[in-house]
Amino acid sequence: MQFSANLGFLWKELSLPDAILAAKNAGFAAVECHWPYDVPAEKVKAALQETGLKMLGLNTRRGDTSAGDNGLAAIPGRVSEARAAIEEAIAYASEIGTPNVHVMAGFAQGDEARATFLDNLHYACELAAQSNITILIEPLNHYDAPGYFLSTTQQASDLIALVGKTNLKLMFDCYHVQLMEGDLSHRLEKLMPLIGHIQFASVPDRSAPDHGEVNYEYIFKLLNSLSYPKPLGAEYKPSGDTSASLGWMSALKHA
Numbered sequence: 001m002q003f004s005a006n007l008g009f010l011w012k013e014l015s016l017p018d019a020i021l022a023a024k025n026a027g028f029a030a031v032e033c034h035w036p037y038d039v040p041a042e043k044v045k046a047a048l049q050e051t052g053l054k055m056l057g058l059n060t061r062r063g064d065t066s067a068g069d070n071g072l073a074a075i076p077g078r079v080s081e082a083r084a085a086i087e088e089a090i091a092y093a094s095e096i097g098t099p100n101v102h103v104m105a106g107f108a109q110g111d112e113a114r115a116t117f118l119d120n121l122h123y124a125c126e127l128a129a130q131s132n133i134t135i136l137i138e139p140l141n142h143y144d145a146p147g148y149f150l151s152t153t154q155q156a157s158d159l160i161a162l163v164g165k166t167n168l169k170l171m172f173d174c175y176h177v178q179l180m181e182g183d184l185s186h187r188l189e190k191l192m193p194l195i196g197h198i199q200f201a202s203v204p205d206r207s208a209p210d211h212g213e214v215n216y217e218y219i220f221k222l223l224n225s226l227s228y229p230k231p232l233g234a235e236y237k238p239s240g241d242t243s244a245s246l247g248w249m250s251a252l253k254h255a
């Protein structure tokens with residue numbers, strides 16, 4: 001198994017370029033991040049080149065976080081902001097060679113939100129295809145993100161079918177899926193053709209994946225048996241120093 005360090009949570013105290021170096025030194029095969037926009041893309045690109053790591057994914061900007069925004073793409077009346085965020089994310093990803101952009105839906109409910117999200121996803125997929133980029137959508141759990149538009153894998157599968165683009169995929173975050181739906185093994189098997197990236201953390205405390213209600217040794221063995229080919233995203237919140245939280249890596253690498 002190979003792992004991707006999610007630098008939104010791991011080595012958070014370091015600058016993004018330094019966090020990339022730290023991930024390399026710790027033995028990660030790739031990295032991913034949340035919102036890299038405060039760092040010029042050339043600096044991130046230089047760190048990726050120096051380490052030989054790929055940045056597997058990044059997110060669209062969330063909007064005005066001080067006003068509580070958590071994404072824009074499903075919010076009626078904010079289409080031009082949502083599209084600007086999509087354009088910015090795709091341009092940044094394309095400059096640093098990132099293959100996936102997670103388009104964040106935001107807090108909204110109902111038919112108008114759904115229609116807005118579908119339109120914006122269509123727009124994102126067409127733009128992303130020009131740079132060979134995949135668009136990801138990620139169901140988030142109701143405890144951390146109450147009122148977030150996208151909360152289940154069923155909802156995500158329906159949206160993917162409706163948009164009908166081959167570069168629209170599911171971000172399967174085991175942490176969120178376990179909290180909302182459970183049944184991880186069957187869901188991973190069934191949804192495999194739709195999955196663009198997988199993330200993991202302990203459940204329910206979202207820390208290192210060596211305790212809690214999910215047995216990741218079992219899940220990673222299953223992914224191996226399904227020949228899942230890509231690094232798995234370690235997106236957890238270390239309870240202290242990141243480097244001291246990595247005992248799980250050697251234990252799970254050979255799952």
Ligand SMILES: O=C(O)C(=O)[C@H](O)CO
Pocket residue numbers: 034059102138140173176199235
């Ligand atoms: O919260 C998550 O699980 C994510 O992966 C998003 O990128 C950040 O909201």
Ligand SMILES: [Mg+2]
Pocket residue numbers: 138173199235
């Ligand atoms: Mg996630």
